[in-house]
Amino acid sequence: MKIEIDNITKKIGSQTVLDCISLSMESPAIYGLKGRNGSGKTMLMRAICGLIRLSEGEIRINGEILRKDISFPRSVGILIESPGFISHYSAYENLEALISIKNIVSRERITETLEMVGLEPGDKKSFRKFSLGMKQKLGIAAAIIEEPELVILDEPTNALDEQSLERLKKILGHLKEKGALVIISCHDTEDLLALSDVIIEMQDGKVISEWKINR
Structure with missing residues (x-):
């Protein structure tokens, strides 16, 4: 699974919620989205799922253009907001x-x-x-x-106790071992660092940094 995000922008009225984002994500790996509320994390996840129409740019999943060649990723599991x-x-x-x-x-x-x-x-x-x-x-x-080949989890650690967090860590590790590409967001920086292979930090709809976690 490979996701190529090419210079995407999303505007809602006069507000720019995603601002010229370009990223590449490839399995097997766990990507963690870091940022405050309103930074664009959830909107980026929704874009990758094909749930919003972009104002500019395109997203390719295994070479297929989202919302042109395919409406949604062919193999995806999603937890965004309240299911x-x-x-x-x-x-x-x-x-x-x-x-x-x-x-x-x-x-x-x-x-x-x-x-x-x-x-x-x-x-x-x-x-x-x-x-x-x-x-x-x-x-x-x-x-x-x-x-699924692609798993997108928005704030999956919410309301989970320590034992459940350990279960989640094992689940994500299992998905990665099976070859999945996993994208998660999390308010708790420590949890995000523990769960992710790559951290993508967002602010005001932009990606401001990206780095790998050395285990």
């Missing part, structure tokens, strides 16, 4: 409904994924009764269950 789940379904039932759309993974994968993120597959509790941490875990599970 939508069926409120009266359990965690298992929600994932069961999700995987039925493409029908490319087995029901056994639901159990495996729920256990991976720290949720009990047999728990009948409905989503509406979930804590914030449980909702976040289910959002991560939904993003990774089909083992």
Whole structure:
């Protein structure tokens, strides 16, 4: 998986939310987006997912131009903002409904994924009764269950305790081992440094620095 971001700009009214960004990302690796609220991290993730129309520039995914050759990345798992789940379904039932759309993974994968993120597959509790941490875990599970080539997680550490953070680290490492390209954002700099191979720092819609983490 290779993503080439070529001089992209996004304007909303008179505001420039992405400003002449050029980047290259290639798997297997974990890229961490660093910056304050409003720096452009989420908007860049939305652009890579094909969820917004750019004002200028283009994004190529494995050589295909996004929103021209393809509408969305061909193999992607996404956690951006609050994911939508069926409120009266359990965690298992929600994932069961999700995987039925493409029908490319087995029901056994639901159990495996729920256990991976720290949720009990047999728990009948409905989503509406979930804590914030449980909702976040289910959002991560939904993003990774089909083992996509591209995984985009916006603030995946929100509402997670230390044990869950360790699980997340193992999950991201597993995705990388399987050859995925992972893009995450995180408010906590220490967590971002622990999870990422490359840090991309953003400010006012621009990339101001990029560096590799030496392990």
